[in-house]
Amino acid sequence: MLCEDTLFGRVDKVLLAIKRLQLNEPPDGYYVAFSGGKDSSVVLDLCKRAGVKFDAHYNVTTVDPPELTRFIYKKFPEVTMEKPPISMRKLIEKNMILPTRLARYCCKVFKERGGTGRFVVTGVRHAESSRRKKRKLIEPCRQPNGKRFLHPVIDWSTEEIWEYIHTYHIPYCSLYDEGFKRIGCICCPFSGTAKQKRDAKRWPHIYNYMWRGGAELAIKRRKARGMKCTFDSADDMIDWWINGKKAGKDEPGEINIFGVIADERIT
Incomplete structure (x- = not known):
């Protein structure tokens, strides 16, 4: 599926993703927002294959699955583990209410930090949700932090992500083998x-x-x-x-x- 025959000829999605990274490479290199999930594991490998300059970062939230953090430490030692300014426990105390779908104050503190003024690479894909179907290949951040985003696998299906993982023997977190479809904060x-x-x-x-x-x-x-x-x-x-x-x-x-x-x- 990573290679498709279209009206315009044969499309190799792996090569296309690599070209996207190479053509948009900034002078200071990419800031790779690494989550430890299947998508970002693929994107990190694509950055390596593309030969572009980058540094990868994982934002610790204090409610991370232990299996995930151990996986990152073991398989991706090049990823910088960014410590949070506060724990989830103390952040809830500060805001005096648990975060909800609408009152999502925790995302700003834990997930959206880092990469200020940088060209940020993510594993965002259209197939993940109806909201993400509206995302563009390259887009500016809505916050005044100078960030820009590049989503090189934005048009990949979940099946294509797994095809890449198995084809190129990319390590992935064991939680997927236990039935987890997506991996993120505990009790998000x-x-x-x-x-x-x-x-x-x-x-x-x-x-x-x-x-x-x-x-x-x-x-x-x-x-x-x-x-x-x-x-x-x-x-x-x-x-x-x-x-x-x-x-x-x-x-x-x-x-x-x-x-x-x-x-x-x-x-």
């Missing part, structure tokens, strides 16, 4: 209820210390400040967060499953 609110529950069961120490522990600190901080608390306990907040159970009435100063309202906004 973007992953859905079933995945959050699965993660909590598999990595109870990280779940209890970072997520539930963060919820406890968030409630304590709100009470210490004399602020309204919609939740009586960390368990109540977690139950709302994972299961979507309604927390009181949607009155000013309260929270609903769609986001943060009034004085419980992100601070």
